[in-house]
Amino acid sequence: MPQVKDPSAHHHGNLRAALLAEAERVIDNDGLDALSLRGISKALGVTHAAPANHFGDLPGLLSELAADGIRRLAARQAAAVKEAGPDLRERAHAIARTYFKFAVEHPGLVTLMSRSNRLYRDRPSIKEADAEARRMVDEIASENQKKKKLDPVRAAAERTALRAMIHGYSMLYIDGRLGPTFASLPEGMTPEAFFDVVLDVIDFP
Amino acid sequence: MPQVKDPSAHHHGNLRAALLAEAERVIDNDGLDALSLRGISKALGVTHAAPANHFGDLPGLLSELAADGIRRLAARQAAAVKEAGPDLRERAHAIARTYFKFAVEHPGLVTLMSRSNRLYRDRPSIKEADAEARRMVDEIASENQKKKKLDPVRAAAERTALRAMIHGYSMLYIDGRLGPTFASLPEGMTPEAFFDVVLDVIDFP
DNA sequence: TACGTCACTTGACGGTGGAAAGTTACCACC
DNA sequence: GGTGGTAACTTTCCACCGTCAAGTGACGTA
Incomplete structure (x- = not known):
């Protein structure tokens, strides 16, 4: 399939901080149960596996947030x-x-x-x-x-x-x-x- | 008191009580997060959709348990x-x-x-x-x-x-x-x- | 220039709860 | 004694989830 040549595609800039911010927003607005890696990834225009680079897994992300x-x-x-x-x-x-x-x-x-x-x-x-x-x-x-x-x-x-x-x-x-x-x-x-x-x-x- | 029926193919007999008992067993042994409708259904030899008849959905079952x-x-x-x-x-x-x-x-x-x-x-x-x-x-x-x-x-x-x-x-x-x-x-x-x-x-x- | 690493994508896997439709057994009624 | 309805359970499907393995492109460095 066609690769989108977006220069920012491979370097979001500060995806790590953006993920944490979006996760906190979701958690405080809709509760902990409404949070999903796929959800926050989509909200930031990034694929569902991207968070793994920065946090390993979901508990990893939640730990940093906590x-x-x-x-x-x-x-x-x-x-x-x-x-x-x-x-x-x-x-x-x-x-x-x-x-x-x-x-x-x-x-x-x-x-x-x-x-x-x-x-x-x-x-x-x-x-x-x-x-x-x-x-x-x-x-x-x-x-x-x-x-x-x-x-x-x-x-x-x-x-x-x-x-x-x-x-x-x-x-x-x-x-x-x-x-x-x-x-x-x-x-x-x-x-x-x-x-x-x-x-x-x-x-x- | 619940009537005890014959546990035949389509009538487990006391599925409702059995589901609650199994759910509590799982919860106290392995924690709330380890509980799933599919898990307790399989443990009782019944399909995953069977609990819906008695409890509607998962929160329904948990409510009765609580x-x-x-x-x-x-x-x-x-x-x-x-x-x-x-x-x-x-x-x-x-x-x-x-x-x-x-x-x-x-x-x-x-x-x-x-x-x-x-x-x-x-x-x-x-x-x-x-x-x-x-x-x-x-x-x-x-x-x-x-x-x-x-x-x-x-x-x-x-x-x-x-x-x-x-x-x-x-x-x-x-x-x-x-x-x-x-x-x-x-x-x-x-x-x-x-x-x-x-x-x-x-x-x- | 070649290499390695980082950041991200792609696609697949097994798991979840839930909805819809089909099947079977029982029970009340005419 | 058939008939219809209902309760209990199965089957099949869907959407979503987290995680993993492999691929790709950009970049720093040797």
């Missing part, structure tokens, strides 16, 4: 913590609030980030981004432990409680499973504001 | 609450502990139950089972609210905090994302025991 998401989230959390000042509780709430806001803005991406079965969790890019994100929570918990001379198990439980609460609340919300809850709330109370009250139920820090 | 899981979990939680006695905190912890134990025993099923995109959340069978499960948490929160004369928003936040904690901790655990946390814990501390400590971080009831 790692990027984790990094961006961690950056925003770091900024929020900085702005929150020295108070430990303020800092913890800033981390949680920022996560939730990010999850509302990018529900598909956050869903992907927490779905180990769709990515290669062991990739350095993900492990490092994950560690960076966890470091902030650990720092707060450690300071609190030192200040209150807490038993190490209690300190670990506080860390885990905050993580579980952030993850649980965000996922329940994204999944639409807090609908009845919000229906019973006062008019005008936003999910963000309610999350602050929920966080206050935790006895930490 | 509803059954929710019902069984709710029954176990009800029994645990009954055994826990009158103390509100004991009852709340019993609900949470039972959920987590169920999640450890049936990770695939619990994952499915919390994945709205794979099921028809609006089906009566699911909505009723869900409501039944939520009723127990609501009851505790209401009693606590009355006893302590709490602001309604605070009471709603307590309900939600418990739900988020249960869901978040279980999911993080199932996904293997608490690995580093457990590594830092004292020898012999089980995930169940640690969950009790995590639950104590919540100031409720």
